[in-house]
Amino acid sequence: MTALIETRDLQRTFSVSVGMFKPRQTLHAVNGVDLSVQRKDVLGIVGESGCGKSTLARMLLGLTPPSRGSVLIDGQDISKIDRRDLARRVQPIFQDPYSSLNPRRTIASIVSFPLDVVGVGTKSERRKKAIEMLERVGLPARYADNTPGQLSGGQRQRVAIARALVINPEIVICDEPTSALDVSVQAQILNLLLDLRKEFNLTYVFISHNLAVVEHIATQVAVMYLGRVVEQTQTAELFKHPRHPYTQALLASVLTPEPGLGIPDMGLGLSFPDPLHPPTGCSFHPRCQQRRPECSVDHPHLLRDAQGEVACHLYPARS
Amino acid sequence: MKKNMALYVGCGLLLFIVFCAIFAPWLSPHDPYVQDLTNRTVPPIWYEAGTWAHPLGTDQLGRDYLSRLLFGARISLLIGLSVALISGLIGTTMGMLAGYFGGRIDMFVSFMVTTRLSMPVILVALATVALVGGSLWVVIMVLGLLKWDRFAVVMRSATQQVRAMEYVSAAQSAGASTLRIMLTEVLPNVLPHLIVIATLEAASAILLEAALSFLGLGVQPPLPSWGLMISEAKAYMFFSFWLIAIPGSALALLIFSINLAGDGLHQFFTPGERA
Amino acid sequence: MVTDELVLDVQGLTVDIATPRGTLHVVRDISIRVKRGETLCIVGESGCGKSITSLSMMGLLPKTATRHSRVFEFLGEDLAHASKQRINDLRGNRMAMIFQEPMTALNPAYTIGDQLTEHYRHHRKATAEDARLRAVELLEKVGIASAAERLGQYPHQLSGGLRQRVMIAMALMCGPELLIADEPSTALDVTIQAQILRLLADLQAELGIAMVLITHDLGVVARIADRVAVMYAGQIVEEGTAEDIFAAPQHPYTRGLISCIPIPGKTIPGGRLGTIPGVVPSLIGDMKGCAFKDRCEHAQARCSETIPLHQTPPGQQWRCVMNELNQTGAGQ
Numbered sequence: 001m002t003a004l005i006e007t008r009d010l011q012r013t014f015s016v017s018v019g020m021f022k023p024r025q026t027l028h029a030v031n032g033v034d035l036s037v038q039r040k041d042v043l044g045i046v047g048e049s050g051c052g053k054s055t056l057a058r059m060l061l062g063l064t065p066p067s068r069g070s071v072l073i074d075g076q077d078i079s080k081i082d083r084r085d086l087a088r089r090v091q092p093i094f095q096d097p098y099s100s101l102n103p104r105r106t107i108a109s110i111v112s113f114p115l116d117v118v119g120v121g122t123k124s125e126r127r128k129k130a131i132e133m134l135e136r137v138g139l140p141a142r143y144a145d146n147t148p149g150q151l152s153g154g155q156r157q158r159v160a161i162a163r164a165l166v167i168n169p170e171i172v173i174c175d176e177p178t179s180a181l182d183v184s185v186q187a188q189i190l191n192l193l194l195d196l197r198k199e200f201n202l203t204y205v206f207i208s209h210n211l212a213v214v215e216h217i218a219t220q221v222a223v224m225y226l227g228r229v230v231e232q233t234q235t236a237e238l239f240k241h242p243r244h245p246y247t248q249a250l251l252a253s254v255l256t257p258e259p260g261l262g263i264p265d266m267g268l269g270l271s272f273p274d275p276l277h278p279p280t281g282c283s284f285h286p287r288c289q290q291r292r293p294e295c296s297v298d299h300p301h302l303l304r305d306a307q308g309e310v311a312c313h314l315y316p317a318r319s
Numbered sequence: 320m321k322k323n324m325a326l327y328v329g330c331g332l333l334l335f336i337v338f339c340a341i342f343a344p345w346l347s348p349h350d351p352y353v354q355d356l357t358n359r360t361v362p363p364i365w366y367e368a369g370t371w372a373h374p375l376g377t378d379q380l381g382r383d384y385l386s387r388l389l390f391g392a393r394i395s396l397l398i399g400l401s402v403a404l405i406s407g408l409i410g411t412t413m414g415m416l417a418g419y420f421g422g423r424i425d426m427f428v429s430f431m432v433t434t435r436l437s438m439p440v441i442l443v444a445l446a447t448v449a450l451v452g453g454s455l456w457v458v459i460m461v462l463g464l465l466k467w468d469r470f471a472v473v474m475r476s477a478t479q480q481v482r483a484m485e486y487v488s489a490a491q492s493a494g495a496s497t498l499r500i501m502l503t504e505v506l507p508n509v510l511p512h513l514i515v516i517a518t519l520e521a522a523s524a525i526l527l528e529a530a531l532s533f534l535g536l537g538v539q540p541p542l543p544s545w546g547l548m549i550s551e552a553k554a555y556m557f558f559s560f561w562l563i564a565i566p567g568s569a570l571a572l573l574i575f576s577i578n579l580a581g582d583g584l585h586q587f588f589t590p591g592e593r594a
Numbered sequence: 595m596v597t598d599e600l601v602l603d604v605q606g607l608t609v610d611i612a613t614p615r616g617t618l619h620v621v622r623d624i625s626i627r628v629k630r631g632e633t634l635c636i637v638g639e640s641g642c643g644k645s646i647t648s649l650s651m652m653g654l655l656p657k658t659a660t661r662h663s664r665v666f667e668f669l670g671e672d673l674a675h676a677s678k679q680r681i682n683d684l685r686g687n688r689m690a691m692i693f694q695e696p697m698t699a700l701n702p703a704y705t706i707g708d709q710l711t712e713h714y715r716h717h718r719k720a721t722a723e724d725a726r727l728r729a730v731e732l733l734e735k736v737g738i739a740s741a742a743e744r745l746g747q748y749p750h751q752l753s754g755g756l757r758q759r760v761m762i763a764m765a766l767m768c769g770p771e772l773l774i775a776d777e778p779s780t781a782l783d784v785t786i787q788a789q790i791l792r793l794l795a796d797l798q799a800e801l802g803i804a805m806v807l808i809t810h811d812l813g814v815v816a817r818i819a820d821r822v823a824v825m826y827a828g829q830i831v832e833e834g835t836a837e838d839i840f841a842a843p844q845h846p847y848t849r850g851l852i853s854c855i856p857i858p859g860k861t862i863p864g865g866r867l868g869t870i871p872g873v874v875p876s877l878i879g880d881m882k883g884c885a886f887k888d889r890c891e892h893a894q895a896r897c898s899e900t901i902p903l904h905q906t907p908p909g910q911q912w913r914c915v916m917n918e919l920n921q922t923g924a925g926q
Contacts, residue, residue: 048783049754061492087494100485104507110486114493152873153640163489182639183810187854187867194864209784212813216856216863239858253788255813256857259836263792263817268785270737272753 002075003036004203005060005090005171010034010069012055016276027275029055031227032069034302037171037220042197042204044218044235046211046250050275051224053207057175060205062086073171084118091164095176097156101148107134107159108144114167133162137192154185161192165200174206178213190217211254215239223247226273226283233308243310245288282313290314326583332576340392347386348372351543355381360559376561379551384562387543388569394544395573398459398528399521405463406524407517410470415509417471418478419501428471435468441530448536455544458537462524473516477509484508511588518581522574529570545570596632596820601772601804602651603627606664609643609650613658616878620646620659622828628772628804628821633795635815635836636808638825639851641874644808647825648774651806652691653681669771687717690765694777696757700749706760707745714767732763736793755786762793766801773798774806779814791818812855816840821909824848827874827885834910844904845912846890884913892916 012030030052037043047053058064060071062078071078078086091114094100101110112130120126131141137158148156157177164172174193178186194217197204208214214221215235222232223246231244242248249266268287279286285295295313303310303317339346355377362369363376363384375384417428444461451457481487482505490500529546531537538544540551545566552562609621621643628634636644650661653673666674668689673681685691693699701709710732711725720728726745733741736759749757758778765773775794779787795818798805809815815822815836822839824832824847832845843849853868861867872889875881883898884890890897896915905911906918 048785058488061488063488063491084494087492090492092489092492094485094489096485099483100489102486102490102504102508113490113495117493117495117499160489163493167493183812183851183854184639184870187869190856191866191869194866211784212856212858215858216861216865216867235863249785251858253784254858255788255791255811255817256860257812257816257840257852257855258857259816259819259840261817263788263795265792266785266788268789270739270756272755272786274753 003072004039004041004074005205006036006072007033007056007060008070008072010056010059010071011067012052012059012064013067018276025276028227028278029275030059030066033224033227033229035222035229035232037203037205039170040197040201040203041220042206042218044214044221045205045207045224046209046214046221047224048209048250048273050226050273052227052275053224054175056224057092057173057205057207060173061090061092087114087169088118088167089169090171090173091167091169093157093160093164093172093174093177095179097153097160097180098148100160101156103148106145106147107139107151110148110159111162111166114163118167120167130162130166133166134159137162137165137196138188152185153181154188157181157185157189158192161189161196165196165202168200169202171203171205174204176208177206179208179210186213193217211250212256223250226275226278228283228311229302229309230284230312231308231310233310237307241307243307243315244284244312245290245314246284249287282311323583323586325579326587329576329579329581329583332572333580336392336573336576337396339389340396343386343389343393347383347389348374349383349386351382351386351390352541353382357381360555360562362559363561363565375565376559378548378562379555379559384565387548388545388565391543391545391548391566392569392573394455394538394542395525395528395570397455398462399525399577401459402462402466402524403517403521405459406465406467406520407470407513409464410467411474411513413467414471414474415478415501415505418475419482419497419505421479425475428475432468432471435465438465440465440527444527444531445534445536448531453531453536453539455538455542458528458531462527466520466524466527469520470513470516473512474509477512478505481505481508511584515581515585515588518577518584522577522581525570525577526574597630597802599630600667601628601630601669602806603665603667604651604663605666606662607647607650607666608662609646609655609659611646611656611659613878618877619881620828620877621650622881624823624825624828624830626651626806626823626830628806630771630804631798631802632820633798633805633807633818634821634823635819636806636823636825636830637810637812637815639810639874641827641877642825643828644825645776648691648776648806648808651774652685652689654691683717686713687768688770689772689774690768690770692758692761692765692773692775692778695781696754696761697749697781699761700757702749704748705745706747706749706752710745710760710764710767713764717768728767729763732766733760735766735797736760736763738763754782755790758782758786758790759793762790762797766797769801770803772804772806774808776808777810778807780809780811787814794818812851824851827881828877829885829913831886831914832910832912834912835908838910842910842918844906844910844916844918845886845914846892846916847886848912850889884915892920 010030010033014027014029015024016027018025045053059066073089108127108130111134112126115126115129131144135141139155139158178189206218218235221235221238222229225246231247242251249268252264252266267289271286281296281298282300285291292313300311300313301317303315358377358381360379361373361377364374373383377383413428417425443465447461448457487500487504490504528537532544532546533550538547540547548566549563555562605625607621607624611618611620638644649655655661663674707729710729714720714725714728729745730741733744738744738759779790782790819836822834822836823830826847832848843852850868850870856867870889875885875888884901887893887897901913901915903911903913904917
């Protein structure tokens, strides 16, 4: 079955200035990512700063062109799709509810904007659709003519969701949609996203650094580290049997509200991931408790088996 | 809001001056160009020799000073408005393009700004006027084509800030064209900066014209430009002091009110005022 | 090891902030008591007043704020009426604070060494050499290798996690007896977060300091706190040991908050998370009764009057009309 959205050896580099008299350096933000999302799935992408997940999100949306590789929707390369047709298929929900809404527009005009661009129906029909969608996400119609400044963070995020869905896309790219919200509001938004997924048959790519949230909402999870996918498998499998040492460290770092368990020591050491100076060989090896001599020399190949995918010398790939 | 006195006082004064300028023909007791050589340098009403026929006195050619002052306001305001418009259009376009696209366009605009900043405005204006001859429209064009640099710099950085906002990315994801995004998403959000700079540049343009006219290279007589009036009154400085003081004070008042209004607008648009 | 000596004793703390729209009652009659060796976590969502509480303890409130308290003692010394000079002497010296954003809390124009030694030289009148030795000692204590070389580095040369370690070292330079940490790990990556929290816990155990940790993250609270104070709309609605609060939360807000959080392995994936309907009430104007009543499923007429304080030994207490049996009976 063709995946609804997939990436093939996706890469993106940036040329970064590191000082006045020094030559520019190359930043490999995304360094060869293969992903595949089936219809109605939720792919969770987890990683910490410098892993490239935000750049990946922008490439999935067609906002940033890849340096190499491609993003395909239903087998079609998105660079060949007209931007308005692409808009009808993929929409974003961003992290910061305070910068994702134009402060000088009314709520109704923000939500109807995708419809305005594509030119669906008359102005009043578009407004009607926008208000319907607002009510569906839990924001009463009386907010339609307010400006974003008058709404709370959770309400703004609802507006962002309404805007993403008003044009009936198939795929929604969620880039940390609940990270900036209070815990009680986060729960409301997650419940809403799950309901809407069922109602509109949506496919999500859900990017987050919060593993507990990803475990709750995703069907498949891909773990990213310094621009590469180090492990990818079904959610339940990842949380029960994590294979890559980084995944294990990530899971161990999740501080669940269960008293008496203390704070684990994962032995990661002091080095931190610097995308400008990635380590040789496996980029995780300086922090890995289970490293071997070959880890600092060779880059691990991706092993694909029944359990999922993992790129680690502990699980050598054949050929 | 009682806090923003700058806005109220500044705009109030400015509106008063605009009113005087617009209704100059009806408010002036005489024609500003008519000379009356029998009534030269009559002092204003607060002197002993003053008369109500000429409340602000007359100048060295017997022309009524109040009338000249009111018509002079028209010139100053016209200069301020047109120069702000022309230079604003040029500078904002350049700044927004540079801020939005970055890269080579940004480099080009930065180069243009640096080149322009290396030119002394007054000297270039003088040279141009010397070549082409002085007149109101020459002054407007010269100043308008020279004074866009601050617009470009400020609008560039304002646009860069807005460009980084996620609502611009959302608009791109909705399939909007770049032009549409610049006009509906970026421009409304950089407008406050534009308005504030426009007031400052208008004030500066008015002063520059006064300086040029004072040097004889701006507006030509018999037009009642305030700068020209000051220049013509130079010779009478010690005998008929009001000939310089009155247009001088008017100029100062206009600049003051524009700057105050600009300051008030800046306060008005600064976040933290709203809910 | 939690001892019995009371380091910080604050009772009846109220902070009001004057705004153009009226007086904001940010903190309303709260009491905080921390013993030597104890970690108290103040947990709440945005707007609950937890940050203002920490600032008021350090005397760092904005000019528009007024503070009242019945009792405000640090190691038995009254601070409510202390002179500014005295507060300055204590701040950075016996009472230290760590902030959320290591990037903005460190001055980018000065080296790490300068910033570390500044307070120490001021409070202890130490020589530059003594201060330098102490700085190296503390950098090593917070786990930074090649400490001597690091002294000459600038903040932008360090990663977020390292900067936070430097902040912690800075706070410990003068050997404080009270450490207030305002969201110390929130801005850090998850794996670094765990390291920093572990470091704080280890240091506290070793040096026997009292720690007040402010956070919105219940996971952090569960793992690191001895005692927990749950704040809502300027009040402490529930207080107790970490075990008590998580095993048997009594206040409806605490219960609601805990039910919101997905726990891998416990909450059903794809299922509905608990929610707290409504929004935080305005802190301006007369605030009678319980601030949570508009969002509580057990709200009743009594909630608009004075709310009783219930207690179950050995120290769990909450403000609600319902007692531990979920009854709104007579008396407390």
